[in-house]
Structure formats: structure tokens, C-alpha cells
Amino acid sequence: MSKLLHIQSSPRRNRSYSTAVAKHFIHSYRVTHPEDDIETLDLWSFKLPEFDGATIEAKYRILHGQTFGPAEASAWDDVLTIVHRFKSAHKYLFSVPMWNFGIPYRLKHFLDVIVQPGQTFNFSPESGYTGLLTDRRAVIVCSRGGEYSSAPELQALDFQKPYLRTVLGFIGIADVQEILVEPTLTTPDVLESSLEDAKAMAADLAGIF
Numbered sequence: 720m721s722k723l724l725h726i727q728s729s730p731r732r733n734r735s736y737s738t739a740v741a742k743h744f745i746h747s748y749r750v751t752h753p754e755d756d757i758e759t760l761d762l763w764s765f766k767l768p769e770f771d772g773a774t775i776e777a778k779y780r781i782l783h784g785q786t787f788g789p790a791e792a793s794a795w796d797d798v799l800t801i802v803h804r805f806k807s808a809h810k811y812l813f814s815v816p817m818w819n820f821g822i823p824y825r826l827k828h829f830l831d832v833i834v835q836p837g838q839t840f841n842f843s844p845e846s847g848y849t850g851l852l853t854d855r856r857a858v859i860v861c862s863r864g865g866e867y868s869s870a871p872e873l874q875a876l877d878f879q880k881p882y883l884r885t886v887l888g889f890i891g892i893a894d895v896q897e898i899l900v901e902p903t904l905t906t907p908d909v910l911e912s913s914l915e916d917a918k919a920m921a922a923d924l925a926g927i928f
């Protein structure tokens with residue numbers, strides 16, 4: 720039995736296109752993987768630990784091979800709660816709107832919390848950085864108001880999809896499939912067509928994920 724974790728990063732809930740496509744994926748996934756657990760983490764429904772003060776000091780102490788004081792130990796417990804929830808899954812489904820060419824700040828915050836030495840990557844001066852989640856895989860559903868796929872000058876503006884691939888690769892998740900929903904800020908017929916394509920791809924991918 721596997722666990723699929725859906726990380727939902729649009730606050731638009733029922734109006735969100737990335738969420739709608741992810742829900743379509745989950746609907747198909749349930750049919751093809753009836754024995755699996757599926758959990759959704761709505762990043763707008765709970766408070767993430769601030770990544771400052773003792774928390775950031777704890778991260779640097781780990782990187783420098785130093786021990787924690789009481790403040791770092793307590794701050795790190797809050798980080799580990801989120802990290803363990805993330806690592807309890809074997810497969811990830813990220814639904815992500817493009818915000819100002821990148822990702823919503825709540826997802827960036829979540830990634831800042833889970834990308835941690837000794838948990839999702841290792842570091843040593845001798846061997847550098849090693850991602851630890853090499854046995855996991857991910858699907859990313861990226862929605863954007865505009866269209867960023869057709870020409871190199873448009874692709875160069877896309878800091879959403881390449882950033883997600885980079886940070887997931889950094890923690891060892893190299894097997895990443897993508898579903899684009901673009902453009903969404905367009906005429907109703909173009910929008911309907913891009914949604915249909917994205918949902919069809921989601922259903923196909925869910926069957927083999």
C-alpha cells in the first residue's frame with residue numbers, strides 16, 4: 720500500500736483550476752489504486768512554523784555538525800512535525816498556480832520548512848549535497864493565466880515549473896511528471912479546451928502513477 724499526498728497551494732479552493740485538475744487526478748487514482756491512502760494538505764488551512772530565529776539557527780547548527788540548545792531543539796520539533804508528514808507519503812501531487820512568474824508564497828514557505836539537512840537532503844563538505852527521497856515521485860499541476868510553453872522567450876519567464884523541478888530534484892525526487900493548465904486568463908472556449916486537455920492527461924497519469 721502506498722500513500723499519495725496532495726499538496727494544494729491555491730487559496731481559491733473551488734474556483735481553482737490547479738485544484739480542479741488535481742481532484743480529477745485523485746478521482747482516477749482512487750479507481751486504479753483502491754488500496755492506497757490519499758491525503759490532501761491544504762497549505763492555506765494551517766499555520767506553518769516561521770523560518771527565522773531559533774529555527775534557522777538549528778538548520779545551520781546541523782549543517783555545521785553542532786548540537787542544539789533548548790531553543791533550537793524546541794523550534795526543530797515544529798519543523799520535524801511537518802517534515803514527517805511530508806515523508807509519510809511515497810507519491811506527491813502538487814497543485815500550483817503561477818504567482819508573479821513563480822509559486823505562491825505559502826508553497827515557498829512549506830518548501831523552506833521541509834528542505835532540511837538530515838531529513839530530505841544530506842550535506843558534507845567532502846561529498847556535497849545528496850537528495851534523500853530518491854524512492855519518491857511527483858506529479859506537478861501548474862496553472863497559469865498566460866501561456867509559457869510555445870516560445871523560448873516565454874519559457875524563460877517561467878520560474879514556476881523549473882523551480883519546482885529543481886527543488887524536488889534537490890531532495891532526490893527526480894521522477895516528476897507535469898500537467899500544465901494554460902492559459903487560464905483567456906476566452907471561455909480556450910480555457911475549456913486547456914482544462915479538458917489537462918484533465919485527460921491527469922486521468923492518464925493517475926492510472927500509471
Ligand SMILES: Cc1cc2nc3c(=O)[nH]c(=O)nc-3n(C[C@H](O)[C@H](O)[C@H](O)COP(=O)(O)O)c2cc1C
Nearest residue numbers: 729735736737816817818819820862863864865903
Ligand atoms: C497574485 C497572483 C499573481 C499572478 N501572477 C501571474 C503570472 O505571473 N503569470 C500568469 O500567467 N498568471 C498569473 N496569475 C494568474 C494565475 O496564474 C491564474 O489565474 C491561475 O489559473 C491561478 O491558478 P488557480 O486557478 O489554481 O488558483 C497570478 C494570479 C495571482 C492571484
